[in-house]
Amino acid sequence: MGTAVRLTERLRAAGCVFAEEEAALLLASTDDPEQLERRVTRRTAGEPLEHVLGRVELAGRSWSVGPGVFVPRRRSERLVAAALDLPAARADATVVDLCCGSGAVGGAVLLGLPDGGRSARLHAADVDPRAVAHARANIAPFGGTVGTGDLWDALPESLRGRVDLLLCHAPYVPTSALDTLPAEARDHEPRPALDGGPDGLDVLRRVVAGAPPWLARGGALLFEVAGVQVTAATRLVTAAGLGVGVLRDDETDGAVMVASVGAAG
Template sequence: MSAPAFQTSHSAITARLRSAGCVFAEDEAQLLIAAAQSPGHLDRLVEQRASGLPLEHVLGWAEFCGQRIAVDPGVFVPRRRTEYLASEAARLIRPGAVVVDLCCGSGAVGTALAAAADGIELHAADVDPTAVRCARRNIGPAGGQVHEGDLYSALPATLRGRVDVLVANAPYVPTDSIGMMPPEARLHEPLVALDGGADGMDVQRRIAGEAPLWLAPGGHLLIETSARQAPTTAALLERAGLSAKVVHSEEFDATVVLGKRQKIHRE
């Protein structure tokens, strides 16, 4: 009896989600059924998703780089394309490296980097208290520290000139484009995690401008951006005295700008 009941429930939920505009309704129905603790709980989960709440907020987690990352309501949902930022950063990390995840949101990138490299000193920071609480649930078990505050001002002063890898998935959507984002994002994610100012570059400017003060000689800054904005992002890094390179992934449909602080050579 249970198998037919399950199938009926699955198909009914799929139809409900599809009518609400969920593109991956069948897969989402399976995830909601697996998460439900009772029939009544399942009904609530389905209604939340059908009302437009992001699936990750309904489930309480998002899959990122093969891990389940806790994502609380009101916290920016890590995108699959940001896995490319994490993978590019992981290539540069050596055991014992000092790593900073700036504008960390849920802490997905920092958590992924802690899993990818042994023995790193991991710090993360975000200006949003809700995101900081969520990031501590993810990064704390990985041995990292999460700081609350505005960009570099959140970090311990002892990190100045010591950071080997600095990653930033800063907001880069132009203010006038926020209204064109999917409702899931613009209605349920914090504006501070989306709005990059008039041209989308306001936060990136600030990150690039101070990066040389925090990077160790030979240290790297990696910023996620759009393909259209990448040349401007690269110019910001070069203006700050870093070398800059744009890399792109067709698989992830993602663009990252890598900056490097040159090592000091003494005669």
């Protein structure tokens, strides 16, 4: 039996649904048999494949991620696409990725702007230094900067009133639902990356209320929620004096909310 087949069987026995694909990725990740064995052991013990490989795919690119950091989800490509669809997604846009985690979402928006983000500015921020280290590795090569701290505290004052695209995939899982998450998330992603408080909107409540002074004219805040949170999130956006757009995704039962300042606002 070949190495790939044996590895696939080990991964399948450990409950990995995409065992064949994972075996190929693990085999391609190193030429060192001992390192391969360590990686397979971590994976079969339940660690997310992305943490084991140190890489994650989002929006057609590979980004750095690792233990202790939220693994960007493919559904966030909808937030990236929604941001790039807005009139504010100009070549010279100022982009902020708040609650950036690995920074892959902000990086993908930057690189999707006209002229590949070369004339744009990206600042990302997260409260967790482990996330900030990955975000820096991911976006500094494209000229992005990263701050550490609680929400707005990590943004330079010079960005006040200038942000065209304010991306914020914040934690939004209600505390009572954390136990229902897959073990990979529950056991390997930090709780502050997932826990959104009693109704899931604790962090987003502060983000939406605090966003208007940071947004430029015609700028927008984009964030993700679950379908059941859309009504409450809409109320938050309206109370902040922002226009509301809702892009529902029936496949994931989630939504991207677009909270925008009127062009004359």
